[in-house]
Each structure stands twice: as C-alpha cells, then as structure tokens.
Amino acid sequence: MASVTLRDIRKTYPGGFDAIKGIGFDIPDGQFCVLVGPSGCGKSTLLRMVAGLETVTSGEVDIGGRVVNHVEPADRDIAMVFQNYALYPHMTVYNNMAYGLRNRGMPKDEIDSRVREAAKTLELATMLDRKPRQLSGGQRQRVAMGRAIVRQPKVFLFDEPLSNLDAKLRVAMRVEIRKLQRRLKTTSIYVTHDQLEAMTLADILVVMNGGVVEQIGSPLDIYGKPRTTFVASFIGAPPMNLIRLRDDALSAIAAGTGAGILGVRPEDLVLADAAPEGGIALDLTVETIERVGAETYLYGSRTGREATVSSTPGELPEGEMIVRIPGLEAPTIGTQIRAVAPRDKLHLFSADGRTRIES
Amino acid sequence: MVEHRRWNDIVAYLVLTLGVLLVVFPVYVALIASTHDAATVVNGNMPMLPGGHALENYYRAIFVGGSRASREPVGHMLINSFIMAMGIALGKIFISILSAYAVVYFRFPFRKTAFWIIFITLMLPVEVRIYPTYKVIADLKMLDTYGGLILPLIASATGTLLFRQFFMTIPDELLEASRIDGAGPYRFFKDTLLPLSVTTMAALFVIQFIYGWNQYLWPLLITTQDSMQTIVTGIKKMLTTTDELAEWQLAMATAILAMLPPVAVVIFMQRLFVRGLVETEK
Numbered sequence: 001m002a003s004v005t006l007r008d009i010r011k012t013y014p015g016g017f018d019a020i021k022g023i024g025f026d027i028p029d030g031q032f033c034v035l036v037g038p039s040g041c042g043k044s045t046l047l048r049m050v051a052g053l054e055t056v057t058s059g060e061v062d063i064g065g066r067v068v069n070h071v072e073p074a075d076r077d078i079a080m081v082f083q084n085y086a087l088y089p090h091m092t093v094y095n096n097m098a099y100g101l102r103n104r105g106m107p108k109d110e111i112d113s114r115v116r117e118a119a120k121t122l123e124l125a126t127m128l129d130r131k132p133r134q135l136s137g138g139q140r141q142r143v144a145m146g147r148a149i150v151r152q153p154k155v156f157l158f159d160e161p162l163s164n165l166d167a168k169l170r171v172a173m174r175v176e177i178r179k180l181q182r183r184l185k186t187t188s189i190y191v192t193h194d195q196l197e198a199m200t201l202a203d204i205l206v207v208m209n210g211g212v213v214e215q216i217g218s219p220l221d222i223y224g225k226p227r228t229t230f231v232a233s234f235i236g237a238p239p240m241n242l243i244r245l246r247d248d249a250l251s252a253i254a255a256g257t258g259a260g261i262l263g264v265r266p267e268d269l270v271l272a273d274a275a276p277e278g279g280i281a282l283d284l285t286v287e288t289i290e291r292v293g294a295e296t297y298l299y300g301s302r303t304g305r306e307a308t309v310s311s312t313p314g315e316l317p318e319g320e321m322i323v324r325i326p327g328l329e330a331p332t333i334g335t336q337i338r339a340v341a342p343r344d345k346l347h348l349f350s351a352d353g354r355t356r357i358e359s
Numbered sequence: 360m361v362e363h364r365r366w367n368d369i370v371a372y373l374v375l376t377l378g379v380l381l382v383v384f385p386v387y388v389a390l391i392a393s394t395h396d397a398a399t400v401v402n403g404n405m406p407m408l409p410g411g412h413a414l415e416n417y418y419r420a421i422f423v424g425g426s427r428a429s430r431e432p433v434g435h436m437l438i439n440s441f442i443m444a445m446g447i448a449l450g451k452i453f454i455s456i457l458s459a460y461a462v463v464y465f466r467f468p469f470r471k472t473a474f475w476i477i478f479i480t481l482m483l484p485v486e487v488r489i490y491p492t493y494k495v496i497a498d499l500k501m502l503d504t505y506g507g508l509i510l511p512l513i514a515s516a517t518g519t520l521l522f523r524q525f526f527m528t529i530p531d532e533l534l535e536a537s538r539i540d541g542a543g544p545y546r547f548f549k550d551t552l553l554p555l556s557v558t559t560m561a562a563l564f565v566i567q568f569i570y571g572w573n574q575y576l577w578p579l580l581i582t583t584q585d586s587m588q589t590i591v592t593g594i595k596k597m598l599t600t601t602d603e604l605a606e607w608q609l610a611m612a613t614a615i616l617a618m619l620p621p622v623a624v625v626i627f628m629q630r631l632f633v634r635g636l637v638e639t640e641k
Binding site for chain 1: 530540553
C-alpha cells in the first residue's frame with residue numbers, strides 16, 4: 001500500500017522531442033488513477049516512467065515516500081499489465097504467474113498458495129497447466145492480471161489492458177478490474193484512450209494532451225466543469241458542441257464575461273419552440289440521424305453556419321451540432337428544428353479554448 | 360489456384376517423378392555397387408539388382424579398410440566427421456546466439472560497428488581466407504587436431520544474423536515484463552530467449568551439421584595423419600590409386616555410409632521443425 005507522487009516530471013527523447021513537459025500530481029494510497037488522452041499525448045510514457053522502463057529526464061517519481069528514479073523496475077514494488085499481455089508463450093499459466101515470485105526467491109509453498117488463490121479469484125483454476133496460446137483473449141488478460149496480483153505490489157500499472165479485447169469483453173473486464181481493485185485496495189495507475197473506460201474506472205482522472213495535464217479531478221467534476229475546450233470535447237460521447245461566439249444573438253449570453261467559445265453537451269439540448277429564460281436556442285437543419293436504441297443522435301448544421309471550434313480530437317466537422325434525444329422518435333432528415341438549453345447547462349471558454357470562464 | 364484439373368495433376372506428378380529419379384538413380388547405383396564384389400563392379404556391366412556381398416563390403420569398409428596397408432578403415436573417419444560436424448554446429452549455435460543477444464539487447468558503444476564487423480565475415484568464407492587461416496592454425500599448433508578442424512569454420516555471421524532476425528520479432532513487452540518480474544539479463548536469456556529459440560536453433564543445427572559434414576578443402580589441407588581424416592576426404596583418397604584397381608565396391612559403401620548421418624539429422628530434426636511450427640506463437 002502506498003501513495004504515488006510525481007514531481008515536475010519531464011521526458012525529452014534523445015532526438016530532442018519533449019514527450020512530457022512538466023507533470024506533477026499526487027495519487028493517494030488505494031486510489032484508482034486513470035490517465036486519458038489521445039494517442040501521442042505522453043500518457044504511456046508517463047506510466048512507463050513510473051514503472052522504470054523509461055528514464056526520467058528531470059523531476060521525481062515517488063512511490064510510498066521513496067524516490068525511485070534510479071531504482072530497477074523489479075525493485076520498485078510495482079506490477080504491470082501490458083496491452084498485448086506480454087505473457088511468456090513457452091510457460092504454462094501457472095509458471096507465468098509464479099515466475100516473478102521465483103525470481104525473488106520466495107519459498108515454493110508460498111508461491112503455490114498465492115498463485116492458486118489468484119487463479120481462483122480470476123477463475124483460472126482449471127487452466128493452470130495450459131499455455132497462453134490455448135487461451136482466449138479474455139483469459140490471457142486474466143493471466144496477465146494474475147501475474148500482477150500474485151506479486152502483491154504497492155502499485156498496479158495498467159497500459160491500455162483492454163484495448164485488444166472485443167467490445168463486450170472489454171465492458172465485462174472493466175467491471176472486474178474495478179471490483180478487484182476495490183477489494184485489494186491497491187493504488188493503481190491505468191492508461192487508456194477510451195474516455196468511457198476513464199470515466200467509469202477512475203477515482204482520479206487525469207486528462208492529458210501534448211505532454212501536459214489538461215485537467216485533474218474526479219470524473220464527474222471533469223465532465224461537469226471541463227477546464228478547457230480540449231477536455232470538453234474529449235470527455236463525453238458524443239462530444240460537447242463548441243460554438244465560436246460572433247456578433248449574433250448567442251453572444252448576448254456571454255456579454256461582459258470575455259468568453260469567446262460557448263459549449264453545450266448534446267444531452268443538454270432539448271427540442272422546444274422557445275428558449276428558457278436566459279438560455280439559448282439553436283436553429284438547425286437535420287442532416288443525419290443515428291439511432292442507438294435507447295436514444296437518438298441528431299446531427300444538424302446551424303442555420304447561418306456558425307463554425308465550431310476544431311478541437312484536437314476534432315470529432316465534428318465545422319458548423320455541425322449534435323443533439324441527443326431520448327427514444328427513437330426523431331424528425332426526418334432535412335427538416336428544421338430548434339434545440340434549446342437553459343443557462344446553467346452552458347459552458348463558456350476563452351477564445352483560445354485554454355480557460356474556462358465561470359459566470 | 361483451387362482448380363483441380365486431372366491432366367495438370369498428371370503432368371505435375373510426371374515432372375516430379377522424373378526429378379526424383381534423376382536424383383535418386385546415382386544413389387541407387389552406389390547402393391547396388393556396394394553389395395557386389397570388386398570383380399562384378401569393375402567389369403563394366405553394372406547389375407541393377409543387389410548382390411550378395413553387402414555385409415562383407417560394409418564390414419570391410421568400416422572396420423578393416425582397403426586391401427592395402429595404408430588404407431584406413433572408415434569407422435574412424437565417420438567418428439572424425441561426426442565430431443567435426445557436431446563441433447561446428449554446436450559451436451556456431453553457441454557463439455551466434457550469444458553475439459546476437461549482445462547486438463540486439465544491449466546498448467554499448469560501437470554496437471553498430473560490432474554488428475557490421477560480424478556481418479562482413481559473410482564475405483570471407485574459409486576458401487577466401489584459407490592461407491591466413493592455415494597460418495593461424497599452424498602457429499597455434501592445431502594442425503591435425505579437432506580444434507583445428509572446427510574453429511575456423513565456426514567463425515561466420517550466418518547464425519548471428521539468423522538469431523538477430525528472430526530476436527527482433529520478439530515483442531519488447533516480453534523483455535519489459537521480465538524486467539518487472541525481476542529477471543536480469545542472464546535470467547531473461549535462459550528463461551525466455553533460449554526456450555523461444557529452440558526451433559531457430561534446430562534449423563541452424565541442421566544447416567551447420569550438413570555444412571560441417573560436407574567440408575572437403577579445409578580438412579584435406581590441415582589433416583596429414585590418416586587418423587584425423589574425415590570421411591569426405593577419405594572417399595576421395597580411396598579412388599586415387601597408382602598401380603592397382605580402385606576398390607569401387609568399398610568406395611561406394613563408404614559413400615553410402617557418408618550419406619547416412621546428414622540424412623538422419625534431417626529426418627530427426629524435421630520433427631522438431633514441425634513441432635516448432637505448430638507451437639510457435641507471436
């Protein structure tokens with residue numbers, strides 16, 4: 001059991017590329033921290049620095065009160081689960097789990113009891129004699145987890161562990177990982193690019209972009225009050241609609257705040273004839289309809305064609321808006337609709353998208 | 360092509376059969392010749408059916424030698440050849456896997472240079488460097504020794520390249536997982552790399568064993584005593600006679616004997632190949 005503290009971590013690769021540009025935060029003991037961001041944002045690099053697989057250019061990695069910058073991975077008291085599982089293909093499931101313990105010179109019966117207990121927890125008890133290739137993807141993932149559990153480390157590190165699984169299994173394993181972590185109360189750092197995984201797993205969510213932290217907080221805080229337009233469009237699916245404010249009716253909302261960008265989540269827009277007091281109304285032409293079962297997404301372009309801010313993940317073309325409505329009833333394509341949102345559901349950002357403006 | 364045309368099949372089989380006959384016929388002749396007595400073989404009309412002197416010929420070839428006193432029995436040559444081929448194959452596997460491990464997994468100054476120096480030896484087979492190599496072996500007093508037969512043929516890059524290519528296909532995560540599991544360089548090599556390399560080692564073993572077995576020029580050059588001769592050079596010596604008829608039936612028996620170990624190695628190792636192919640993953 002230990003907390004993890006990162007102090008002004010930087011990573012510069014020999015070619016001069018700055019992968020991590022100064023990151024520092026605390027993960028208290030027993031918390032589940034998720035690093036989320038688009039590919040190339042440095043989240044995996046950061047995790048690998050905690051693991052000791054990458055050197056730290058400057059700053060300190062502190063695990064349980066000990067600075068481990070120059071400590072070998074094996075001596076950091078961590079365990080890691082890799083994206084491609086990294087199981088030893090020539091060893092049985094049992095040996096895959098026992099290998100790390102044997103290397104530490106643990107007594108045989110202690111190893112045996114740990115491995116069998118982990119296997120029981122992960123429902124692998126009947127597969128201990130198999131080799132990894134005889135297992136399904138989900139089972140291999142469990143073995144990789146088992147290899148981490150038997151170590152009883154201070155910190156679990158997960159590097160996109162579910163991205164090689166199919167969608168259904170991914171959800172199931174996500175729930176299992178969370179349950180397991182709650183039970184073991186082991187401090188965990190989990191890297192993913194899937195915002196849904198991030199939202200559901202995290203105690204502490206760290207949104208990263210371009211080698212810096214965009215925002216740290218609880219998932220719901222980040223969802224409710226994104227600090228930048230990047231976070232706003234990255235967290236939440238479908239992403240938040242972002243509208244650059246110009247000289248028109250909408251600008252009145254932000255009058256006097258200095259805001260340049262207005263954001264509103266698709267689920268906060270409702271179809272109605274008139275805007276609520278102090279709220280906004282958007283006139284849209286329906287262009288595409290996506291029915292996903294319980295709800296329907298309407299993609300429309302604004303009459304007058306205001307352009308949205310193109311955020312880095314850039315899910316939306318300029319000028320397109322998404323409205324999320326419950327049920328399957330939807331206006332036909334090509335019709336005009338009016339979507340409205342109350343004042344308290346609106347998010348305001350500075351014109352460069354880097355600052356949130358509270359009003 | 361999933362189509363099955365009967366005529367295509369017939370033509371294909373015909374061509375293949377012809378090819379096989381072409382290759383097998385001389386071997387068959389050798390086999391037949393090794394079962395007749397000297398007079399039958401020499402008179403010019405080779406019979407196409409086995410004769411009755413097989414046991415006698417093979418016994419003489421292996422244990423007694425030719426009718427003249429200077430002719431060594433083949434049994435000893437077989438052992439020499441076997442030691443040489445094994446030494447070359449095993450030695451090569453040993454140094455190749457170690458050097459490939461160093462080149463792929465360790466960061467040291469002049470790593471690239473080291474690799475290229477190893478690579479360059481590909482352009483220098485024994486035949487090219489034969490004089491300097493002979494000089495070195497002679498100065499080391501290794502003429503007429505197994506060491507002298509084996510060492511110069513171990514030094515070349517084929518094995519290193521083979522292992523390097525294989526190591527580069529092993530995912531980095533496996534090394535990282537090993538590091539987290541507390542396995543140092545030696546343990547990673549022994550516990551992970553070696554078991555994964557078994558099929559590559561088997562392939563290299565087959566190639567190198569046959570390469571070593573078939574060496575002719577080098578053993579001919581550095582062995583002067585009959586007791587150090589290999590079987591390949593031995594066959595040749597059997598046929599160079601000055602004032603009497605070559606004992607063809609013994610030469611043929613020797614040739615057949617010389618063929619057997621490489622064939623055995625291929626057959627035995629083939630099982631390993633197939634098993635390896637089935638078991639290999641990632």
